[in-house]
Amino acid sequence: MDLNFLFISVLNGVVYGAFLLLTSLGLSLVFGLGRVVNFAHGALYALGGYALVEVMRRTGLGYWPALTAAPLVVFPVALAIERATIFPIRQRPDIYTLLVTFGVSFMVIGAIEQTWGTGTTLLTTPAPFTGTLDVLGNQYPRYRLFAAAVSLLVSAGVFALVQLTPVGLRIRAITDDAEMAEALGIDTKRLLTLVFGGAASLAAFAGALGAPIFAVHPDMGMSILLDSFLAVILGGLGNLPGSAIGAFVVALTKSIGGGYVADWSIAFLFVVVAVVLIVRPTGVFGRGRVA
Amino acid sequence: MATACLLAVPFLGVAPFTLTLLTEALIFAIWAMSLDLLVGYTGLVTFGHAAAFGLAGYAAGWFAREIAPDFFLALAAAEAVVVVVAAATGFVATRVSGVAFAIISLAIAQVLFQIAVAWRAVTQGMDGLVGVPLPRLFGLTLGPGRDFYLLTAATVVTIYAGLRWLVDSPFGRTLHAIRTNEDRAAAIGIDVRLHKWLAFIVSWAIAGFGGTLLVFMKAGTTPMSLHWSESGNVLAMAIFGGLGTLVGPVVGAVAFVFLRDEFTTRFQAWQLAFGLVFVLVVLAFPSGLVGVAARLRSSVWARRS
DSSP: OHHHHHHHHHHHHHHHHHHHHHHHHHHHHHHHHHOOOOTTHHHHHHHHHHHHHHHHHHHOOOHHHHHHHHHHHHHHHHHHHIIIIIGGGTTSOTHHHHHHHHHHHHHHHHHHHHHHOSOOBOOOOOTTSOSEEEETTEEEEHHHHHHHHHHHHHHHHHHHHHHHSHHHHHHHHHHHOHHHHHHTTOOHHHHHHHHHHHHHHHHHHHHHHHHHHHOBOTTHHHHHHHHHHHHHHHHOBTOHHHHHHHHHHHHHHHHHHHHHHGGGHHHHHHHHHHHHHHHOTTOTTSOSBOO | OHHHHHHHGGGTTOOHHHHHHHHHHHHHHHHHHHHHIIIIITOOOOSOTHHHHHHHHHHHHHHHHHTOOBHHHHHHHHHHHHHHHHHHHHHHHTTSOHHHHHHHHHHHHHHHHHHHHHOHHHHOGGGOEEOOOOOEETTEEOOTTHHHHHHHHHHHHHHHHHHHHHHHSHHHHHHHHHHHOHHHHHHTTOOHHHHHHHHHHHHHHHHHHHHHHHHHHHTEEOGGGGSHHHHHHHHHHHHHHOTTSSHHHHHHHHHHHHHHHHHHHHTSOHHHHHHHHHHHHHHHOTTHHHHHHHHHHHHHHHHHO
């Protein structure tokens, strides 16, 4: 009986971890590439959820076409944000990117509240994933398992892109040594703009994919932003595999801890992060950068 | 001179509502100055300064409600709690700097926010700690309005003088050295981690004065006082006014309170406007209002000579 409860907590943790993976990878990529710490990542995640709802409402299309449209809608918005706010301060210390995107986050959430109000929108689970599935004698929502699988697949795609393609090679070169990469003729500025847009699209996709599970409201991005930050710090800033593992550590700590000590799980999580920071300031794997 | 003006305000026939706003602005000024010590003078950008302010509010409010509404006793209780929590969390947070410090400080505030929501026996959860009585000072009950304004103004002046002394002291100079170049400061024998830790604790302790005043002014507090957006507000006040100046955050806090009042009553688009101003200030005027004023003055002088 107790073991069963633990099993469900772990399953919830894995599902949440898959979402966290999508948002953490984007954060980590953008940080590695341009030392940009994007506080607006959570707001863009929320914008993805709203883009989904708006596309469904306007076009009358179902959930699935809207899910693919959401990241496409957010992509140009993110490009504009990068050009207008991050591009001009590339020469300043890293912390300025955090400050400026913090302001951007307020603007995006403010714009969301202005346009769609402060209410919560609930979505029905899209067919054919309604209902539950029998998992070792537990009835578990089908859609959650599907969404987790999609998140994992997309994340694997991102890894493949970074590890196997010429663009990925450039991204890794810049992450390694931006000055050297530039000297070799890589247009780091343009690539950063594109990767920023891509990372924002990933966040928007996560927001839209999670909409039937977590609902859509203006503040929806904040807790996932904080969790992603912690995941990225745990794994070492700019270290992609580290961020991936960090995402699951954070998600499992939260869901298992949350199952037993309810609202105190975030305090527990903080203790975990604190211990890691004291023992290994460069992240669990020691390969990230000391920020 | 400025002190006399500040203390004379309530006797000049200012509308009660304006006096309330001004009291709030001065309380925020304490908070913003304490942030300046950390961000402007030590170079540690915190995204969780609501933690210090909100925690003091809870501690002082709880003490006044449950034990005694004496201002100094409540303040002492709040300071004790704030200093202990700052020493513990700061010990972890100041091991890192830059972006990681910003995120860890945000996480600390978020933990306190969750505790304020979850620990219902003490904090009354989302309902908030309400019904904090009026403060008593030397056995006399301080009325809202003028009395409370004078207490606040006197506290602001004292804290400003104290901080001014602190930043010019050898300790303050050491913080400045750390801000300018951490590696070099360490190389000449400064214990960087110890000084950052001390700056963190002092900053929280000063914010605690503001938090104590605010809980008495509002007669209560809610978990929203620990929300991340509050940390953003205080950061905006200090940056808008001008970091590393002490005067800047005071100007920023006053501007913030009156602009927010104006925007929320007339346009109902405070968050959007706030974000826009925040972005513009960071992009175009990183030295804030005080910095812009100084630049204007020096350019006028340059033209004259």
